[in-house]
């Protein structure tokens with residue numbers, strides 16, 4: 001990213017970056033905007049029939065599904081009715097609607113915590129935050145550096161999980177002490193077993209009394225909400241920061257080999273059977289995701305090229321993806337909630353993906369050399385024939 005960007009860029013800068021990325025690789029010229037896909041079905045010979053929302057049908061040699069996994073809102077099943085303003089974090093845009101209101105945020109993932117903090121900053125009258133459990137809350141900066149950079153540094157040094165865990169726990173303890181001190185519930189799991197929560201301001205605002213942590217919501221009562229500790233609070237705005245369902249409305253569910261609540265894919269990317277169907281972006285790493293998507297795209301492109309020219313690495317990957325044997329958690333035992341069905345440990349995932357890319361690149365380079373050598377030999381033979389032909393021609397004339 002450009003050096004002048006701050007360490008945590010604004011969303012407008014992210015958009016600018018993504019546009020520059022697409023232009024750099026010439027992808028922008030190939031995107032057909034405002035062209036929703038309605039259906040994708042297998043055809044013969046590994047081809048796919050794609051039906052667009054406007055009814056047009058097209059045939060493609062390969063399909064990369066990249067529809068994102070943070071768009072289809074998941075709601076808790078709560079008894080009763082709420083008469084105030086309610087919406088899911090998926091449709092949250094600006095915080096001004098919180099000004100002067102009593103706000104309840106349900107869910108303490110990164111979105112829920114960010115929105116609760118936004119509500120305080122926007123001048124909400126009260127902010128309640130319902131948390132199902134206690135979480136380890138990492139500060140955004142450790143030793144003046146973004147926490148994900150420190151984590152990556154620890155991975156580069158090959159520090160074992162126990163040491164990474166201890167270092168992160170020490171950092172949390174030095175910066176904000178225990179959750180109990182801050183008035184937040186204590187975690188019921190070990191650090192890294194749930195998706196990392198990075199938020200320096202949540203404990204700060206809880207300690208200032210600006211955010212009031214609450215347990216589970218048990219019922220909606222018109223202009224109020226009831227909690228599992230028996231308390232009842234009047235609420236004007238209710239935000240469901242309760243996560244997303246992983247759905248692919250344009251694909252028959254049998255096509256994605258679903259198992260344990262998620263598509264059963266090698267590296268969450270390659271279909272074990274279909275060689276020309278991929279799902280990119282279907283991962284939830286415990287640190288930055290976007291750079292992994294770059295490597296996923298590279299792996300897909302190389303595999304398709306290897307298939308096309310019959311390189312042996314294509315068979316190698318075919319065999320590998322059928323077996324589906326990969327370890328993507330670096331020994332971390334993730335919480336079994338549906339929220340963690342796509343969780344991968346960033347370092348392990350990157351290593352596995354890089355291995356696939358390297359193997360394909362190595363083989364394709366060898367294939368390229370072979371083809372170039374054959375071409376050179378062909379052109380040598382050809383020039384030999386040509387000079388013989390010229391000599392023959394001159395002897396005749």
Ligand SMILES: Cc1cc2nc3c(=O)[nH]c(=O)nc-3n(C[C@H](O)[C@H](O)[C@H](O)COP(=O)(O)OP(=O)(O)OC[C@H]3O[C@@H](n4cnc5c(N)ncnc54)[C@H](O)[C@@H]3O)c2cc1C
Nearest residue numbers: 035036037038066067068069070111250280281288289290
């Ligand atoms: C609050 C929040 C904060 C995040 N912060 C970070 C972060 O700091 N760092 C990071 O690396 N990641 C972060 N992520 C994750 C980030 O969203 C992903 O890394 C990234 O957006 C995934 O890109 P994607 O292309 O897979 O999916 P998306 O960005 O969701 O894009 C999917 C695209 O597919 C299109 N689409 C869907 N269905 C169809 C259809 N039927 N036909 C045609 N088009 C369709 C959609 O319109 C959309 O343009 C964050 C996510 C959230 C929700």
